[in-house]
Amino acid sequence: MVHEADTGDVGAARRANVLVVNDDGIAAAGLVKVVEALASTGKFDVYVVAPDKEMSATSHSISIHNAVSATPKAVPGATRAFASSGTPADCTMLGISVLYRAKRFDYIVSGVNRGDNLGLHVVYSGTVAGAREGAMRTGAVGVAVSLDSYSRSADYSEAARFTAELVSAVHDTPGLTETLRGVVLNVNVPNLPKDAIRGVKLTKPGVSCTQAEWVRVPGDESPNGKGPDSDSDGDWRHDGAFADGVDELPIPHTGAGLDTIDTWEKGTRWFRNKPGPARDDQREGFDKKALGDGFVSVSVLASGYATVDFDPRKIPKEGATVWETMRALVPDKIRSAARSEEHTSELQSLTSS
DSSP states (O other), X not given: OOOTTSOSOOTTSSOEEEEEEXXXXXXXXXXXXXXXXXXXXXXXXXXEEEESSOOTTOTTOOOSSSOOOEEEOXXXXXXXXXXXXXXXXXXXXXXXXXXXXXXXXXXXXXXXEESOOOTTHHHHOHHHHHHHHHXXXXXXXXEEEEESOOOTTOOOHHHHHHHHHHHHHHHXXXXXXXXXXXEEEEEEEOSSOGGGOOEEEEEBOOOOEEEEEEXXXXXXXXXXXXXXXXXXXXXXXXXXXXXXXXXXXXXXXXXXXXXXXXXXXXXXXXXXXXXXXXXXXXXXXBHHHHHHTTEEEEEEEESSOOOOOOOGGGSOOTTOOHHHHHGGGSOHHHHHXXXXXXXXXXXXXXXXX
């Protein structure tokens, strides 16, 4: 998707402005490393707006009911940097509309995230949303980068170096920045040394996803109950609700396996979304498979809505019913199969009678 308002390829003719955001927080190692890597190329002026705390899995939420803060911070390699109380999408909006409104950003880099953003996780990802907000709002090239590791001691050097190389390649290749305006490159980097990474693959996002496993946790059970205090360190694998020694309360069920009002005591109860079993997707050409095989996965995501194609010639004339209108979405192949099945059923009915 090319934004017509943003014409003229960047190329190597001038330095480019890069806005860096994330969802792990401004002090996260992945952000620090990627800012340093981008700045060290000598091609980019790097600006930062990042959450002042952990904001993972906030997706594309924005703050409209509360004021959002912006506090100056020092980030090595950044021309200027702010920490914000907002979400990743808020941070991007603040950067392009308020804090650096006089700047034109060619690239919005989000990350490097702690943990992958593959498959359906793209929908929930604050990292992807930070890049998407800039791409769809200004026509910049969004680059969301994630490292396949949740370890707090993970080394982000290679993922950051690759990000700088990727943005440099887009910047220096004639016509490529213009081609990619308004889209997001969703990058997932293996947690491997540089010489162990097998290369780069263009992929599609699959359907891999960590399933939810809701657990009940202790909390004030009064009608206006206060939730359990969290001693979270920001890692979803080491959250206070799931750490050793934190109670998980049984969820009562009837013999039929269905909850009933009578089963519950009165008052407020509290739950946590605990990561459960993972749904895998090992199809060739998709992100999960490429990353697992030791490749950097790069998926090109539209920044707008995904739509279902339909044949406009099938749209009924004005005054058609909702049934007639919605049938225009059924492909001919499925429509023919349905008619054949319906005809077979009618024949069977006549035969049996």
